[in-house]
Amino acid sequence: MKYSRMLIPTVKEVPAEAEIVSHQLMIRAGLIRKLASGTYTYLPVGQKILLKVIAIVRAEMNAAGAQEVTMPILQPMELWEKTGRNVVFKDIMCTFSDRHGRVNVLAPTAEEVVTALAAAEVSSYKQLPMNLYQIHDKFRDEFRPQYGVVRSREFLMKDAYSFDATVEGLNESYKAMYDAYGRVFRRCGLQYVSVQAESGGMGGTDTEEFMVPCSVGDTLVMSPDGRYAANIEKAAVDPVRRSDEAEAMAKSTGPVEEIHTPNVGSIDSVCRFLNTQPTEMIKTLIYSATFEDAVAAATSANPAAAPRTVIVACLVRGDHEVNENKVLHALGASSVELAGESAIVNVTGAAVGFAGPVGLAPRVGKLLIDHSVAAMGRSVSGANKSDHHIKNVVPERDFPLTGDNVLVADIRNAAEGDTWQGQPLTFSHGVEVGHVFKLGTKYSQQLGATFLDAEGKTKPCIMGCYGIGVNRIIAMAIEQPAGHDANGCIFPVSIAPFEVEIVPLNFEKAAVAEAANALYDTLKNQGVDVLLDDRNERPGVKFKDSDLLGIPLRVVVGEKGLANGQMELKRRTDEKATLVAMEEAVAEIKRILGEMWAKL
C-alpha cells in the first residue's frame, strides 16, 4: 500500500477525551475516530488491524472444531422474557419497537438465540458435540462508555456456544476453547493471564477470564509464581489464624462496654471517635438471601418450589470488603442482596449503621463470620442500638463462632497482606479480552434445547459459552507495557497494520524513488505486507508518523545510503538503525520478520 493512497490522519496532540494510552494512540495513529459517545469508526489502518485479528480468531475457532454462523443483531424480546434475562440486563439493553409494535433487542449476547436454534435443530446425541460461533456486533447501552473501544456501546465479539450430551463432553469442549483462546492471544502478541472468575449473571459453574495486565481495569489477584490468578470477585484467601497476641488480648480483655456514639456513621469516623483502627473493628452487614429449588425452578412453575428468603448477618473486619459471590457460595443461596432499611431495623432493633454481632445470632437466619473476624482478639462493633457502639467485643466469648445458624468462612475480598495456599497475594490491574464459561443446562432447560440420548431418553444439552472482545485485543495490544512507548504504538508483527514500512527520504529524487519503489514491488510480490511512505514530507514528519503507527520494521532509503549501496533497517523496538547492503535488504527483511513471527 502506498501511504498517499490511504487515509491515515495522524494527530500530534493527545486527545483530551482519551484517558488511557491505547485510546490516545488509536486516535493519534489514525486507527479510529469517535462518531458519538461509545461508538467508533475504524479508519483504514484500524480496519486492517481488525481484519488481521478477526482472521486469527476465525482460524483458531475453526481449528478447534467450532462452526461459524451469523445470528441476527435484532433479537425478539420474547426470547429474553423466557429466560428472565431481560431483567438481569435491563438498562444495558438497547431496545426498540418496530412498526408492528414488536420489541427488538440489539444483541448484547446470544445465549437465548443460539439455544432456541439448538432447540429447533438438534434432536439426537449423534449431532453432539456442537460448537457454534459468530464474529458479530454486540450492543450495550453503557451508562458511561470508557477507554475508547475498551468499553463502548457497540463492539465486535467472537461468541461461541457449545452443546454437549455429557458433563465430560462439556469439559472437553471447554478445554478446547480454553486452549484455543490461549493460542489466539499468543498469536495476537498479547501478554495475558488466565484467571479464575465468577460467572455472575451468566449462570453456570466454572469460568475463567483472559486478562491483559495494564494500569487500568479490573483488580487482578495473583501469586508471585503466577500459578494462581483470579479476579477480585473470585480470589480465595487463606484463613487468618488467631495470633498469640490476639489470643492473649482476648483473655485479658474486660467485659463489653456500650458507648454513646451520636452522629458517628462511617468506619473512619467511629475509629476517630473511639481512637481505634479499622483493623480492630467489626463491620456487620445485613443481607437478604434467596434460596431456590434449582431443578424445580428450572423445569416448572411448581408453587411448592417458591423461593425462600432468609436474613443473613455478615461480619467482616473494618478494613475488609464483603464479597457477595463468596457469601452466595458460603450460603448455597441463589441470590443475595443488601437488606432494606426496614428489615435491618427489624433485625437489629436499631437504625441502619449500628448493627453488631453481640446478641444477633438468635435474631437472624444465618450469622456468617469471616475468618479474619474470628481471629480478632478484641474489637469494636455496632451495639444493635441506635447511636451506640460497643467495645471490648471478643469473638467466641461475646458472640458465637459455632452453632446451627453460625458459619465461619471466607466471605470477603482478598486484600494486601493476604495469602493463598501460603503464598502472598499480589494485586494489579488488567482488562478482560476473553471469557470462558461452563453454563450447564440453565438455558437449554429454559428454552427446550433437548436431545434423545442413545437410550432414547430426552435430556437437556449441556452448554458452555465463550467470548472474545475483538476490538479490545487491538486496544490491549497497545495498552500492554510492551505495546507502546512515548513515540507511539509498538505492534506485534501478526496484527500490525503492515509488517514493514519503507520510508524514502526525499522521495522526489529519482534515485530514491526508484530504489524505494523497487524494494516495495519486490516485497509485495513476495507476499510481505508493506507500506511505502511516498509522500513529499520532511523526514521528521515521516519518522514521527512511522513511530506512531508502530509498524515492527522500518526501512529507510536515502540518497547518502544509496551512494554507499546501503539501506537502513530499524525494528520499532530498536534504539538505532543498522545498515544493510541493498542487495541483501530483501533477505534480511524477511529474516527479521521470520524471527518476529516465530516468537508468537
Next chain:
Amino acid sequence: MKYSRMLIPTVKEVPAEAEIVSHQLMIRAGLIRKLASGTYTYLPVGQKILLKVIAIVRAEMNAAGAQEVTMPILQPMELWEKTGRNVVFKDIMCTFSDRHGRVNVLAPTAEEVVTALAAAEVSSYKQLPMNLYQIHDKFRDEFRPQYGVVRSREFLMKDAYSFDATVEGLNESYKAMYDAYGRVFRRCGLQYVSVQAESGGMGGTDTEEFMVPCSVGDTLVMSPDGRYAANIEKAAVDPVRRSDEAEAMAKSTGPVEEIHTPNVGSIDSVCRFLNTQPTEMIKTLIYSATFEDAVAAATSANPAAAPRTVIVACLVRGDHEVNENKVLHALGASSVELAGESAIVNVTGAAVGFAGPVGLAPRVGKLLIDHSVAAMGRSVSGANKSDHHIKNVVPERDFPLTGDNVLVADIRNAAEGDTWQGQPLTFSHGVEVGHVFKLGTKYSQQLGATFLDAEGKTKPCIMGCYGIGVNRIIAMAIEQPAGHDANGCIFPVSIAPFEVEIVPLNFEKAAVAEAANALYDTLKNQGVDVLLDDRNERPGVKFKDSDLLGIPLRVVVGEKGLANGQMELKRRTDEKATLVAMEEAVAEIKRILGEMWAKL
C-alpha cells in the same frame, strides 16, 4: 469438512412461508433459519457461502483502490436531521433512545456518517480521490419483509463512498466502481444486467442498477439485443406518432359531446358505460410540483429561495401509467406529488375523478401531455364537471398541444408494444444486487465536506455512492434460472459451500471408508474445498442432500466401483455420472474444477 461435524439441517418439505425458490432452497439446504420476521441466522453452510461472497467483494473493492473501514451501526439522529433524510427514510428507520435520551438510528445507509467523517478528515485536494467502503449490517424496518434474505430487516451491505475534487474525477471513480461491480457479479457467477435507473431519494444524477433477471422483483425493460436496459422508473420510449387512421378519425369526428356518467369512476367502468377502450381514453391527473433554486437551497436558508409550487395536469392514455420521475424531469421540478382533493376541485371545478383536458390549460400552471395522447385521433375524457365525461375529444382541436404552459413529452411508463430507438422493448423481472450513484455535492455541501483546491479555494467534495446487497447475491445465485433445478441449488464453483463433495456409499465398509478418506485427505492437502459425507445414511438420503446443497462436483465412492478400480464423477449439472480410474480421480477432479473456475 466432514458432514457429520457440520450442522446441515436439510429439510424435505417446501416451507410454507417461502414464496420464491431461492428462499425455499436456502431453508431446505440448511443455509438459513428465520429468527423473526425479516431476520435470518446463517447456519454453517450459509455462512461459508457468505464468507466466499464477502471475500470476492472485498478483493474487487481493494483492487479498485477503495479503502475498507467500518462505521458504527449506531448513528446519531442529529446527522440525519442535518440532511433532512430522517424525513425521507422516516418509517423505514429503526431508532431507539439510549439511557441518556439520545436518539440512535440503526444504519439504513451511511452517506451522512461518511460525509461527516470526510468533513473532519479531508482538507486538501491532495487527499482526493478517496473511496471508503465497508461491509457491514444495515437495518430497515420494512413493513412487509419478503422473499427471505432478499428483503429483510437486517442485511449485509457493501457500501462505498467516493470523494473527488472534480466532476471528471467523479466520473472516473464511478467508472472504477461500475467495472468492479461487473467483476464481482461475474466472479459470483451471476447472470446480471446493468440497467439505467432513477436516483430517487438519494439525490444525484447518473445511476445504474445491477439486476439479476428472475421471475420476481422489479420490472426490467430491455431491447432485444440487450444494448438498452432500464428499470421501469427510467425506461424511455419512442414518441408514438399519429397514425393515418387516427388522422382520418380526427378529421371526421363530430364536436365534443357531454355525457352524464353518474357513479362511474374507474377507467374500466367508464369504458363499460360508454362502450369504449382504455386505449381510446385520456386519463387526466392533477399534480403539485415544487421548484427550488437548487444552489440557493443547498447553500443557505435564503428566504428569497423559498420553493415555488405549481399545479400540473398530466395527460396519459387510459391504458398507460404516469411516471412521476419523467414528469419531474420534463418539468425540471425538485419534487412532484399528486395534488390534494381541494386543489383538484379548485382547478377542475369538479369532484375528483372527472378531470379532463378540454378547457383546462388556462386553469393550470402547466399542461403536460404524453406523446401517445397527442397521437390520438378521438378520445373520451373527464368533463371537468362532476358525474360527467365527454366524448369526441380531438387533441389539438379541443385542447392545445402547444403554448406557453403546454408541453408534449414522455411522461409515462414504458408498456408492451413500445419501442426505444426503433427497437421493440421487452419486459421482464429482476432483483437489484448492486447500485451505483453519482451523488454530486448534495451531502458534502450539507455537512461541510469541503477541501482546498490547488488554488486555495474551498470547494465541496463531489461524491458518489455504491452499494452491493451481499446476502442478495446468494439468494440471486440460486434464484437465477441456472441456479437451481427441481432437486435443489446449483452453485457456481466460486461461492458454492464446497467445490467437491465425496459421497461414499456404505461408509461403514472399511474399503469404502479408506478410499473416501484417502481422496478427502489428498484433495484437502491440495487446497480443494471438499466435503466428505461420512454419515451412515442410505445412498438415497446422501444423494438428495447433495443435490439440495448444490455442490458443483460430486464423487461417488462405492464397493462396486472400487472393485473395478473406479469412482464416479458427476457435475451438479450433468444428467449422468462418468467413471474415472481411481488413480486419475484427483487429476480429473482438479481439471474439471479448473474448467469451472475459468468460466467465471
